[in-house]
Amino acid sequence: MLNPLDLYAMFILIFIYVHTIKKEQATIIQHESQMEMDLKLKSKLLTEIHHRVNNNLQIISGLMSLQIESENDEKLTTSLNLTQNRINAIASVHKIIYGSPNLLFVNLNQIFNSILFNLKLIYLKENPNIELRELIEEGLEMDLDRAIPIGLILNELVSNSFRHAFTKEGKGMIEVSLGKLGEEFVLVVKDNGLGLEREWSESKGIGIMLVKNLVKQLKGKISFDGEKGTYVEIKFPLVNVNPIQI
Numbered sequence: 001m002l003n004p005l006d007l008y009a010m011f012i013l014i015f016i017y018v019h020t021i022k023k024e025q026a027t028i029i030q031h032e033s034q035m036e037m038d039l040k041l042k043s044k045l046l047t048e049i050h051h052r053v054n055n056n057l058q059i060i061s062g063l064m065s066l067q068i069e070s071e072n073d074e075k076l077t078t079s080l081n082l083t084q085n086r087i088n089a090i091a092s093v094h095k096i097i098y099g100s101p102n103l104l105f106v107n108l109n110q111i112f113n114s115i116l117f118n119l120k121l122i123y124l125k126e127n128p129n130i131e132l133r134e135l136i137e138e139g140l141e142m143d144l145d146r147a148i149p150i151g152l153i154l155n156e157l158v159s160n161s162f163r164h165a166f167t168k169e170g171k172g173m174i175e176v177s178l179g180k181l182g183e184e185f186v187l188v189v190k191d192n193g194l195g196l197e198r199e200w201s202e203s204k205g206i207g208i209m210l211v212k213n214l215v216k217q218l219k220g221k222i223s224f225d226g227e228k229g230t231y232v233e234i235k236f237p238l239v240n241v242n243p244i245q246i
Contacts, residue, residue: 089155108140137179165193
């Protein structure tokens with residue numbers, strides 16, 4: 001049987017233990033609250049950055065429109081239009097990012113829909129006989145640092161088909177598909193147009209070189225067939241091996 005001194009000492013130890021546990025819990029709660037506040041602040045700052053980048057890109061695009069209108073050189077105007085399309089593709093991605101509730105991943109369906117919509121506005125005015133089919137798997141998401149490269153690749157390949165695959169007023173079809181296969185994303189852009197006279201891999205055009213560099217950035221693989229129309233397939237990993245950190 002415990003004597004009064006031992007019992008008192010035991011109560012003191014229990015009190016100290018409970019007090020220590022409560023203090024540690026309060027510290028943990030405080031740290032968690034601070035981490036949550038920091039995360040919200042970082043998210044707000046990232047959203048604001050993407051918003052401002054989008055606004056700046058829109059300003060640049062507007063300045064380029066003024067420059068295009070003032071030029072009489074068709075070759076220069078074409079080059080400026082292509083550059084403007086690339087800027088608009090990047091701006092589209094930033095706009096979707098700052099409107100997204102998740103600042104780590106972005107909805108690929110929204111990106112593809114936005115870029116393809118803009119391309120249809122541009123090119124179907126010139127030739128309304130071309131049909132653009134979209135076969136995009138629902139619910140696809142991608143980390144932010146790969147969203148702009150895939151958007152630029154899409155913009156480049158589809159623009160290339162619109163500009164080079166068909167005669168001026170000929171009919172044709174462009175098909176864009178994106179989905180998952182195993183541990184990879186698979187993007188296919190194909191058309192039933194004229195095809196290319198030389199191997200795609202030998203081309204030194206800015207657009208094709210841009211696509212090759214972006215595919216390399218995505219750690220992907222690209223294959224091409226230009227005999228019956230043009231067929232481009234790009235495969236790249238579902239998971240980014242070097243994700244950004246917030």
